[in-house]
Amino acid sequence: FHHICQVAHIMRVTKDIPGPKCWPVIGCLTDFLAAIRDMHGTINDIVRNYGTTVRMQVLDRVVVMVMDPDDVQVVCTHPALANKASHYDQLYLHLGMGLITMNGPAYKRHRKAISPSLHLDILQDFVPTFAKNAEALVERLQQHADRGTALDMSPEFGMLANMTIMETVLSMRRDGASDKEYASMVDVLSETSEIIMWRAMRPWWGSDALFRWLSSRYETYKQTAACMNAMVTDILRFKQDEVARGVPPPPRRRMAFLDHVLRSAESANMSTEEMRDELKTFLFAGSTTSMDFLAMVALMFSMYPDVQSKVQQELDDIFGPLDTQRTVTAEDLGHMQYTERVLRETMRYAPPVPMVFREATEDVKLPTGVTIPRGCMVALVPAGTHRLEKHFPDPQRFDPDRFLPENTRGRHPFAYIPFSAGTRNCIGQRYALMMAKTAVATLLRRYSFARAPGGPKGFHEVNVDMGITIAVRGGAVVRVQRRTAPAAAK
Numbered sequence: 152f153h154h155i156c157q158v159a160h161i162m163r164v165t166k167d168i169p170g171p172k173c174w175p176v177i178g179c180l181t182d183f184l185a186a187i188r189d190m191h192g193t194i195n196d197i198v199r200n201y202g203t204t205v206r207m208q209v210l211d212r213v214v215v216m217v218m219d220p221d222d223v224q225v226v227c228t229h230p231a232l233a234n235k236a237s238h239y240d241q242l243y244l245h246l247g248m249g250l251i252t253m254n255g256p257a258y259k260r261h262r263k264a265i266s267p268s269l270h271l272d273i274l275q276d277f278v279p280t281f282a283k284n285a286e287a288l289v290e291r292l293q294q295h296a297d298r299g300t301a302l303d304m305s306p307e308f309g310m311l312a313n314m315t316i317m318e319t320v321l322s323m324r325r326d327g328a329s330d331k332e333y334a335s336m337v338d339v340l341s342e343t344s345e346i347i348m349w350r351a352m353r354p355w356w357g358s359d360a361l362f363r364w365l366s367s368r369y370e371t372y373k374q375t376a377a378c379m380n381a382m383v384t385d386i387l388r389f390k391q392d393e394v395a396r397g398v399p400p401p402p403r404r405r406m407a408f409l410d411h412v413l414r415s416a417e418s419a420n421m422s423t424e425e426m427r428d429e430l431k432t433f434l435f436a437g438s439t440t441s442m443d444f445l446a447m448v449a450l451m452f453s454m455y456p457d458v459q460s461k462v463q464q465e466l467d468d469i470f471g472p473l474d475t476q477r478t479v480t481a482e483d484l485g486h487m488q489y490t491e492r493v494l495r496e497t498m499r500y501a502p503p504v505p506m507v508f509r510e511a512t513e514d515v516k517l518p519t520g521v522t523i524p525r526g527c528m529v530a531l532v533p534a535g536t537h538r539l540e541k542h543f544p545d546p547q548r549f550d551p552d553r554f555l556p557e558n559t560r561g562r563h564p565f566a567y568i569p570f571s572a573g574t575r576n577c578i579g580q581r582y583a584l585m586m587a588k589t590a591v592a593t594l595l596r597r598y599s600f601a602r603a604p605g606g607p608k609g610f611h612e613v614n615v616d617m618g619i620t621i622a623v624r625g626g627a628v629v630r631v632q633r634r635t636a637p638a639a640a641k
């Protein structure tokens with residue numbers, strides 16, 4: 152009853168905020184489903200028709216979508232908007248209580264305890280692992296380059312991202328683990344991510360009770376959660392035991408995030424269960440995002456060959472024109488400035504995380520005039536914010552130079568939010584960019600990506616499926632071609 156009264160109150164207070172027409176009971180479920188099928192087209196339409204503050208109601212959930220950077224700033228920094236929306240509860244079974252799902256003082260304690268273990272020095276030690284797994288991908292792609300056939304890069308980047316995140320977060324391969332055991336751990340992670348995404352995009356399975364009784368996928372849902380839990384608990388116990396027995400840590404360059412957390416002074420503030428949940432959170436948060444982002448990057452190179460050539464030119468300048476073999480180092484990443492702009496522009500056009508949700512713990516008035524009532528959900532929609540003409544002139548044009556220092560100067564600090572921003576921003580953003588740069592530097596020295604027959608010619612032709620992350624509809628299908636001459640000589 153309390154819930155019904157609260158929803159009725161929220162509906163009343165927000166009724167004048169513009170938005171798609173709501174039908175009784177289902178609200179704008181049909182528009183929501185359209186957004187899942189054509190995320191970017193729907194967002195363009197929504198901004199054109201209703202502006203940058205838009206109300207949507209899906210079943211019993213009212214969401215105010217906020218796109219103006221002034222409003223975004225308040226959503227990202229106001230203490231009454233720091234809590235995750237209640238539908239993040241759906242993630243508990245798989246992830247437990249980690250940074251993504253928790254709120255309040257416990258959240259702050261965790262973030263403080265974990266942050267030092269992602270220090271730049273530590274991330275730099277991960278680069279050899281990023282490079283090793285990217286080199287393995289180069290090997291796997293060889294047969295496709297020989298045959299000249301098109302392939303979907305998403306599963307390939309899925310394997311790259313899952314292996315990399317497992318090795319850098321949990322352990323650089325636990326002693327004694329066979330290749331088969333290791334591969335099955337990577338599978339657990341990809342099955343977990345798949346089913347979490349599947350449920351998240353089906354609001355009619357929002358109720359745990361309904362999902363348990365009526366969904367044919369509930370058993371798989373439960374099983375994947377149990378497997379993920381067992382896998383992480385096992386490794387955590389093994390590592391804790393090593394620390395307790397005084398086993399010296401692995402050489403610094405082979406230490407994983409978990410090794411650092413366990414040996415940090417801050418970890419004393421976390422229980423074993425809390426650490427376990429954070430590990431599960433990191434595995435999930437870091438893998439699917441990176442997979443979908445890298446797949447989009449490969450597709451982007453196939454659509455913008457001039458951009459690809461300039462990246463290859465930059466790589467030739469760094470590595471030498473004929474060097475396709477040298478393993479990427481952390482130092483190389485610092486020189487890849489054009490590549491970094493290309494990655495940032497890709498995330499502007501196609502932000503991997505399409506929406507971020509919060510719930511107001513008290514009424515909050517936004518700078519553009521709308522009041523978010525207590526209990527109401529607010530959503531950041533990076534793709535909407537990233538296409539505002541005022542902040543990104545000619546927004547449909549793909550232009551990495553928007554991120555030249557002279558062009559970013561003076562830009563609103565909350566106009567570019569692929570990693571969210573403010574108090575609950577992505578803790579893995581530096582990791583994500585370093586991994587992506589390593590992958591690009593390893594792949595594009597050997598290969599070029601080319602458009603598959605009938606493939607999209609520019610971002611405006613790319614359809615994406617919306618989940619917790621966005622995926623290219625039908626896969627990121629490209630042709631892989633061996634590079635024949637250094638870009639400079641072409």
Ligand code: HEM
Pocket residue numbers: 250251262432433436437438440441444502503504506507508569570571575576577578579580582583
């Ligand atoms: C291209 C890759 C990535 C993108 C676009 C991305 C984006 C985001 C976004 C938008 C959020 C805010 C989510 C929310 O508030 O609901 C977030 C949070 C988070 N991300 Fe990432 N992420 C990426 C990679 C990573 C990686 C590689 C890791 C781990 C190594 C990671 C770990 C996390 C964690 C733990 C959070 C929760 C942070 C908190 O609330 O304190 N992410 N990410």
